[in-house]
Structures are given as C-alpha cells and as structure tokens.
Amino acid sequence: MDKIVVLDFGSQYSHLICRRIREFSVYAELVPYDISLEKLRELGPKGIIFSGGPSSVYAKDSPRPVPEIFRLKTPLLGICYGHQLIVDNFGGKVKRANKEYGHSVLTIDNGSDLLSGVGSSVRAWMSHGDEAEKIPNSFEIIGHTERSHAAAIANRQQSIFGIQFHPEVVHTENGIQILKNFVLNICGARQDWTMESFVEKTVKEISKIDGRVLCGVSGGIDSTVAALLIHRAIGDRLGCVFVDNGLLRLNEEDEIKKMFEQNFAVNFTAIDAKKQFLDKLKGVSDPELKRKIVGEEFVRIFTEFAKKNGPFRWLAQGTLYPDVIESGVSKGPAAIIKTHHNVGGLPDWLDLEVLEPLKDLYKDEVRKVASILGVPRHLLLRHPFPGPGLAVRVIGEVTEKKLGIAKLASRIVEDELEAAGWYDKVWQAYASVGDDKAVGVVGDERKYGNIVMIRVVESIDAMTADWSRLPYELLSKISNRITNEIEDVTWVSYVISSKPPATIEPQ
Ligand code: XMP
Numbered sequence: 484m485d486k487i488v489v490l491d492f493g494s495q496y497s498h499l500i501c502r503r504i505r506e507f508s509v510y511a512e513l514v515p516y517d518i519s520l521e522k523l524r525e526l527g528p529k530g531i532i533f534s535g536g537p538s539s540v541y542a543k544d545s546p547r548p549v550p551e552i553f554r555l556k557t558p559l560l561g562i563c564y565g566h567q568l569i570v571d572n573f574g575g576k577v578k579r580a581n582k583e584y585g586h587s588v589l590t591i592d593n594g595s596d597l598l599s600g601v602g603s604s605v606r607a608w609m610s611h612g613d614e615a616e617k618i619p620n621s622f623e624i625i626g627h628t629e630r631s632h633a634a635a636i637a638n639r640q641q642s643i644f645g646i647q648f649h650p651e652v653v654h655t656e657n658g659i660q661i662l663k664n665f666v667l668n669i670c671g672a673r674q675d676w677t678m679e680s681f682v683e684k685t686v687k688e689i690s691k692i693d694g695r696v697l698c699g700v701s702g703g704i705d706s707t708v709a710a711l712l713i714h715r716a717i718g719d720r721l722g723c724v725f726v727d728n729g730l731l732r733l734n735e736e737d738e739i740k741k742m743f744e745q746n747f748a749v750n751f752t753a754i755d756a757k758k759q760f761l762d763k764l765k766g767v768s769d770p771e772l773k774r775k776i777v778g779e780e781f782v783r784i785f786t787e788f789a790k791k792n793g794p795f796r797w798l799a800q801g802t803l804y805p806d807v808i809e810s811g812v813s814k815g816p817a818a819i820i821k822t823h824h825n826v827g828g829l830p831d832w833l834d835l836e837v838l839e840p841l842k843d844l845y846k847d848e849v850r851k852v853a854s855i856l857g858v859p860r861h862l863l864l865r866h867p868f869p870g871p872g873l874a875v876r877v878i879g880e881v882t883e884k885k886l887g888i889a890k891l892a893s894r895i896v897e898d899e900l901e902a903a904g905w906y907d908k909v910w911q912a913y914a915s916v917g918d919d920k921a922v923g924v925v926g927d928e929r930k931y932g933n934i935v936m937i938r939v940v941e942s943i944d945a946m947t948a949d950w951s952r953l954p955y956e957l958l959s960k961i962s963n964r965i966t967n968e969i970e971d972v973t974w975v976s977y978v979i980s981s982k983p984p985a986t987i988e989p990q
Contacts, residue, residue, distance in 0.1 A: 484680070485672040487511040488528040490518065492536030492546050492564050498805065499651040500532055500562070502845055503659060508674035509666050512843075516546050523552070530558045530670030533565025535649065539579070539613050540564070540571040558642035558670045560597075563611055566645035570636070573619035573643075580614040580630070587628040589635070589648060597637060597644045597664050598626055601657040607634070607648035608655045614647065642669055678851040682712065685840050689716035694796025696721045696838060697789055699781075700751075701870070702731075702739035704862060705801030705841060708849055711856040712840045713799055714749045721799075722750045722792065726784050728777065729757030730872030730881075733890040742859060752792075756784050764874060764881040770990035773881065777871040789835070798835035802842050803849065866897075866911045867945070875990040878917030885933075888916045888969055892935045895964045900939070903957050910942035912951075914965070915978075915989050923966070923973030932973030935965055939977075940987055948982040 487504055491497040491513050504511035512526070516533075523531075531552065538545045553559070553572050561569040567577045589607035591598045607628065615633040618624060626635030626646070634647040644665065650658035666672050689712065696713055700706045700723045713721045723743065727736040736753070743751040763776050789795055841849055850863055869875055876893075877885045892914030900906040915936045923930045937958070942948035962975040978985075 484510050484675055486526060486528045487530045487532060487666055487670065487672060488518075488523065488526055489513045489532045489534055490516045490548055490565070492516045492534050492538070492568075494535035494537070494563065496649055496651050497534040500534060500662075503651045503662055504666055505676060505845070505848070507659070507663055507666070508676045509672045510676040511666075516548055518548070520549050520551050523549075523555075528557060529672040530560070530666060531555070532665075533559070533561040533568055535563030535565060535610070538564060540567045540577050541613075553643075558665070559644070560665045560669075561643075561645040562649060562651070563647060564613075566636070566647050567613055567615060569643060569645040570615040570618060570622075570633075573621060573638070575615055575619040575622070576617040577613050578616040580612065582612045583609040583614075583628075583630050584611075585609065586654065587630065587634075587648070589626050589628050591626050591635075593623070593625040593637070596639065596669060597646075597661060598635060599660075599664050599668070601660050605656040606654065607650075608652040608658075609648050611647060615645075644669075678848060678855055681844070681848075682715075682852060682855055685712055686716045689713055689838070689840060692717065692797065692838070694720070695794065696797040696799050697795040697835070698723050698799035699785055700725050700739075700743070702735060702742070702862075703801070703868065704853055704858065704865075705803060705849060707742075707801075707858055707862065708853045708856060709799050709801040709840050710749060711747060711858070712852070713838065714747065715856070719750060722752065722795065724785060724788050725751065725753045726781055727753060727755050727757060728760040728781065728872060729886070730760065730777065730874050732868065732873075733894040742862065746857065746859060752788070754784055754788065756780070759784070761881065761883070766880060768879045770875065773874045773990070774871045777874050795835060797838045799838040799840070802839040803846060804842060804844055805846075806842075864907060866906075866909075866913075869988055875988045876913060876915045878915060878989055880918075884971065885916050885918075888933055888935065888971055889914055891969050892916070892937075892965050892972065895968065896937055896939070896961055899957060899961045899964065900953075903954075905939075905951070905953065905957065908941070909951050910940050910945065910948060911987060912937075912939040914938070916972075917989075921974040930973055932971050934974040934976060935969075935972050936989070937961060937975060937977050938987070938989070940982070942982075942987070945987060948987050950977075950979050950981055953977075 489500045501511040501513050571577050586606050587609045588604055590604045614631050618633045618636050622636045622638045624633050625637045628634045631647050636645045650661040698710045700710050710723050740753050760780055763780050767773055853863055873889050874881050876889050896912050896914050900912050919934045920931050921934050923932055939951040940948040941951050965972055965975050
C-alpha cells in the first residue's frame with residue numbers, strides 16, 4: 484500500500500491532513516516530528532508532509548526533524564511551520580511577522596504542478612505569526628498573498644514545496660486539489676486505501692494469532708466492528724462479553740442482545756450486573772466518583788468472567804486512531820497486534836495481550852467497515868453514548884426513579900427528533916434529570932415533580948459543540964409528551980449552553 488507520512492509539529496490541524504488524504508483513498512499516517520530515519524525508511528513513504536505547529540523556527544529548541552530527511556529523494560511538502568522549516572533549512576530567512584489569521588487571497592504565480600487546477604486566485608486559510616522573508620536560492624515563489632510574498636514556494640528539481648496556508652482546512656478553496664496534486668501527481672501515490680482492502684488485510688493478519696480472544700462489547704459501533712473483524716478471522720476462538728450495567732438507554736440491553744444473537748454468529752455472553760452497579764452507586768453524588776465506580780465495577784466483572792471462562796490470551800479493544808494519537812501510546816509503524824499490559828485499568832494479573840484492529844482508522848472509516856461487515860444501519864447512525872452511561876446524565880445520586888425518568892424522557896426526545904427529521908442532523912440528543920423539583924398542577928391538583936433538562940447539540944468531533952436551534956414546535960411537542968407521559972415530571976427545560984464553556988454531558 485502506498486503511504487504518505489505526515490510529521491506532526493503540533494498543529495491543531497495535523498490530523499486533518501491525514502483525514503483529507505485518506506478521503507481520496509491514499510493511506511496517510513501521522514508520526515512524531517522526530518521520527519528516526521530508520522523508522523521512516525521502514526515506512527517507505529511515497530511522500531512526506533511537515534504539518535504546521537505553534538513554534539518559531541528561529542527559537543531555541545524549536546522542533547526539528549532528523550536532518551537527513553531533507554536529503555531523501557522523497558517528495559516533501561511543508562505546511563505553515565513546515566514551510567518555514569524548509570525555508571530555514573535551505574538557507575532562506577524566516578522572521579516574525581504581523582499575525583495573519585483567517586482568510587487571505589492567494590494569487591497563483593505558477594500553477595504548473597502543486598497549484599495546478601486551483602484557479603488564478605483562491606481563498607486560503609492562514610494562521611501564522613512568522614513568514615518567509617527571503618526564500619532559499621534553489622526555490623521559486625509560486626503563490627503569494629497581500630501580506631506573504633512567499634506564501635507558496637517550490638524547488639521542482641527536488642520535488643520540495645512549501646505553503647504558508649492550510650490546504651487541509653475546509654476554508655481553503657480547492658485545498659483538496661492542492662493535496663491531490665502533491666500526493667497523486669508529484670508523489671505518484673496510488674489510491675489503494677479502501678475499507679474493503681483494509682478488511683481483507685486485517686482479517687488475514689488476525690488469523691495468524693494463537694489462542695482465544697476476549698472482547699468486551701458495549702453495543703457501540705467500535706467494539707461491535709472490532710468483534711466482527713476478529714470473528715471473521717478466528718471464528719469461535721473469540722468470546723464477546725456484554726455487561727449490562729443498568730445505565731443504558733431504554734431497552735438498549737435487549738436490543739444489543741438481539742442484535743448479536745440474530746445478526747452475528749459470535750460467541751456472546753450477556754452479564755446482568757444492574758443490581759451490582761446500582762448498589763455500588765448508592766449514596767454517591769460526586770460526578771468523578773460515579774465515573775470511577777462504574778469503571779472499576781466493569782473491570783471487576785470482566786476479569787471475573789475471564790478467570791472463570793479462560794484461558795484467554797488476548798483482550799480486544801475498539802481503540803481508534805485518534806485515541807492512539809491522543810493518548811500518546813502510538814507505537815508508530817507497529818503491526819496491528821501489540822503487546823502491553825494493564826490497558827484501560829485492567830489488573831496486571833489478567834496478563835492479556837492487547838488486540839486493537841481499528842487502531843489505524845478514523846470514525847468515518849469504521850462506519851464504512853461496519854457497513855461492509857453487515858452491521859445494521861440503525862447502529863451506524865445511532866448517536867454516541869458515554870461509557871459511564873446514565874450515571875453521568877443523572878445528576879446527583881443515581882436512583883431507579885431518576886434512571887427511569889432519564890430513559891423515558893430521552894426516548895421521547897430521540898423519537899420526536901427522528902419523526903421531525905432532526906435526529907441525523909445533530910450530534911447527541913437526550914434528557915437529563917437531577918434532584919431539582921418544581922410545582923405543577925394536574926387535574927386541579929398540586930404536584931411536586933422533577934425538572935427534566937433536554938440537551939441537543941451539534942458538533943463535528945465533540946471537542947466543541949453548539950446547542951441545536953430546534954423549532955419551537957418540536958420543543959413544545961417534546962415537552963408536552965414528557966409531562967404527559969412521565970408521571971414524576973412537572974417541568975421541561977432546554978439547555979442553551981455551548982461547549983465551551985459547558986461540556987456535552989452534565990457530569
Ligand atoms: P463532554 O461531556 O466531555 O463529552 O463534552 C464529549 C463527548 O464524549 C462523550 N463522553 C464519553 N464517552 N466515555 C465515553 O466513551 C466517557 O467517559 C465519556 N464522557 C463523555 C460524550 O457523550 C460526548 O459525545
């Protein structure tokens with residue numbers, strides 16, 4: 484498989500570069516900026532990209548790649564800080580400039596290769612405080628903006644390019660075309676990264692392992708896809724365990740059991756641990772403590788299962804690529820199978836090796852794999868749900884009563900959004916409940932009931948989120964249904980806080 488390697492110099496957009504390239508079916512991998520020459524050679528990329536980053540090349544201790552990288556015959560593209568690194572390395576000069584942030588107009592001076600097909604001038608997204616004052620002698624300027632005279636430079640003989648703006652950001656017009664020009668035309672990479680080829684390659688790789696695999700499934704898409712891939716490779720040597728902690732959405736435990744039993748021929752065990760979880764959560768209202776208790780209880784039940792039903796050699800997890808990068812445990816170009824212990828708080832004595840078949844994939848890629856593996860469509864489209872479940876949506880102590888209200892009210896929110904065509908437009912939609920109460924009147928009688936909070940947010944990656952401007956009619960319908968159908972509720976409120984400063988979940 485042809486590869487593009489992206490060296491991460493710390494830009495908030497580094498990941499996006501990989502995502503954009505993968506979107507046109509070329510495999511791209513983010514690696515630390517100081518990757519060794521040996522590791523880089525092992526990866527054998529068709530092209531190298533330097534990401535942007537917050538540093539200045541003239542600062543002491545600025546991040547630098549191994550110097551040999553500039554002498555490789557591999558095509559090189561520097562973006563923002565990466566561009567400045569190229570300027571600096573080949574004898575140009577980078578200086579502090581007036582900060583340029585947001586849209587600029589890029590005028591193309593030479594559109595023969597990197598900037599081919601983008602037009603004569605385009606909107607380009609800038610985010611920098613330094614600029615190339617003097618470009619190296621071996622380079623020419625191929626694009627400029629009003630404030631950056633060397634916004635795009637090229638050394639065609641050596642296939643080295645630098646651009647001050649961010650082609651990976653949607654605000655840059657024809658940014659994808661620029662990445663395509665580099666990856667497909669200049670590097671000559673083949674578009675052979677497809678999810679069909681991923682499934683084939685991964686199944687082949689997993690089929691080589693010995694021993695049995697234990698996979699915890701939550702009913703969410705990641706663990707389901709991980710389990711199905713492993714099942715394709717090793718069949719009955721896989722055991723799936725689903726722990727019903729009583730903190731799931733309404734009837735979700737039955738839906739998950741049904742989904743596994745009816746659709747997939749995997750070894751599947753459901754453990755009913757509702758009472759254990761509720762007992763452990765009794766009297767606890769601190770949000771962090773609730774999270775900790777849920778996490779620990781889950782591990783305890785899981786490890787007990789492993790002890791009784793073992794031996795298992797492997798523990799499978801649905802870890803995704805962003806998790807690997809973010810947790811800093813990226814093992815670079817290692818195979819999909821790696822050995823380490825105590826992952827996710829599992830005790831040392833469990834002594835399982837870890838199998839993470841999705842660790843190279845982004846969420847949208849997992850969705851494609853899921854569809855290849857026959858995961859039902861409604862699961863593909865279901866909103867994300869937090870690991871600690873309703874323990875973080877019920878404010879204060881988790882009681883049966885509040886759980887019941889949260890489940891029923893959330894179902895009403897989901898159903899009404901679905902009916903109004905809003906469900907697929909929003910990131911998450913649910914109802915939360917705490918201990919606050921309000922007086923209501925029902926059939927001339929006073930009633931002192933709970934306040935329910937509706938939370939509906941729009942987001943791209945959950946890092947930031949905005950509350951959904953739902954139509955009043957829809958909100959009114961949801962409110963009426965909740966107060967009519969759930970006896971203990973008198974008030975319904977709508978949460979209009981965005982993230983930041985709020986978070987998506989209340990706890
Ligand atoms: P917050 O509340 O931090 O949530 O804005 C961001 C996203 O993460 C989900 N979330 C979790 N997911 N385990 C998970 O698997 C957790 O402990 C957890 N906490 C929050 C949340 O639903 C939202 O999509």
